[in-house]
Amino acid sequence: MDYTQAFAISAAGMTVERTRVDVAALNLANANTVQGADGNAFRPMRVVARSTSNLQATFTALVDGGNATAPDAMQALPTVSIEAADVAPRMVYEPGHPYANGKGFVSYPGVDTAVEMVSMMSATRAYEANVAAMNAARTMALKALDIGGAA
Numbered sequence: 599m600d601y602t603q604a605f606a607i608s609a610a611g612m613t614v615e616r617t618r619v620d621v622a623a624l625n626l627a628n629a630n631t632v633q634g635a636d637g638n639a640f641r642p643m644r645v646v647a648r649s650t651s652n653l654q655a656t657f658t659a660l661v662d663g664g665n666a667t668a669p670d671a672m673q674a675l676p677t678v679s680i681e682a683a684d685v686a687p688r689m690v691y692e693p694g695h696p697y698a699n700g701k702g703f704v705s706y707p708g709v710d711t712a713v714e715m716v717s718m719m720s721a722t723r724a725y726e727a728n729v730a731a732m733n734a735a736r737t738m739a740l741k742a743l744d745i746g747g748a749a
Contacts, residue, residue: 601739608732610675615728617678618645618721622714629709632697640707642683647676683708 621643628640685708693702 601735604735605732606675608728608735611728612725612732614645614647614676614678615721615725617680619718619725621645621680622718622721625707625709625714626711626718628707629711629714630706632695632704632706639687639705642685642707642709643680644683646679646681648679649674650677685709 625642628634628642631640633639687705688708689703690706691702692698692704695704698704
């Protein structure tokens with residue numbers, strides 16, 4: 599059995615989840631900013647994971663195919679991109695604020711702190727699950743080497 603595939607799958611999952619944590623932290627850090635250093639308002643970001651392959655085989659076909667479909671399966675690992683979310687800004691009534699509009703409202707980014715915290719916690723748990731899967735594959739590989747070395 600080739601354990602590098604298991605390691606690659608876990609690593610790809612950890613990359614996606616680390617990116618989700620980073621983006622959630624970025625959104626939370628900028629939740630109360632009015633404008634950035636470039637003068638533009640901050641737009642909340644979202645992580646999008648996409649498969650790079652057109653692999654249409656069913657799970658049964660992949661299992662029955664064994665290692666013959668392994669290169670195709672490795673191409674199906676997700677790629678991660680960060681895109682700006684299309685969220686309406688949060689309008690807060692602060693008439694004394696220097697960036698208030700004519701009606702006294704200040705436009706803050708449309709960051710929902712509860713959603714970002716839940717996203718961060720779920721990404722952390724998914725990252726931990728990927729670490730556990732990688733450790734299990736490593737343990738199995740070491741045990742296989744021990745068995746093979748003892749024979």
